[in-house]
Amino acid sequence: MELILKQDVQNLGFKDDIVTVKNGYGRNYLIPQGFAVLATSSAKKVLAENLKQKAHKEAKIVADAKSLAEALKALEIKISAKAGGEKLFGSVSNADIASALEAAGHSIDRKFITSGLVKRTGKYNATVRLHREVIVELPYEIVAEKA
Numbered sequence: 001m002e003l004i005l006k007q008d009v010q011n012l013g014f015k016d017d018i019v020t021v022k023n024g025y026g027r028n029y030l031i032p033q034g035f036a037v038l039a040t041s042s043a044k045k046v047l048a049e050n051l052k053q054k055a056h057k058e059a060k061i062v063a064d065a066k067s068l069a070e071a072l073k074a075l076e077i078k079i080s081a082k083a084g085g086e087k088l089f090g091s092v093s094n095a096d097i098a099s100a101l102e103a104a105g106h107s108i109d110r111k112f113i114t115s116g117l118v119k120r121t122g123k124y125n126a127t128v129r130l131h132r133e134v135i136v137e138l139p140y141e142i143v144a145e146k147a
Helices: 023-031 041-074 093-104
Strands: 001-005 019-020 037-038 077-081 089-093 117-120 122-131 134-144
Touching: 001 023, 001 041, 023 037, 041 122, 041 134, 077 089, 077 093, 093 134
Parallel strands: 077 134
Antiparallel strands: 001 019, 001 037, 089 117, 122 134
């Protein structure tokens, strides 16, 4: 089943991509949730026209994402968490990294940050997807809270 994605879907594709999925996944999940529409010939023509019109706007968005990526690379993020020795009480997740970025003045949604759960102090890397073409490695450090 061919579908046109109306928004980004994790591990499938980005907005305005034409993807092929199994019938049940498309019919029972993607279409009812509003994530996709059927890729009929008329829908493909409309998509091609929309992509042509969005091409110059896309260049500005990519340039903005690249400038934000350079700003993120220059940041030094330290997240303090309660710890006993090197082991944390709890864990540090994408939401904690997003709130640290928010405190630094950069608003990035946590669903675009990939790091996994971290349960020890030390230095780690997170992957931040700012645009489909702009992905940046963000180094951060987890330190134990001072009592």
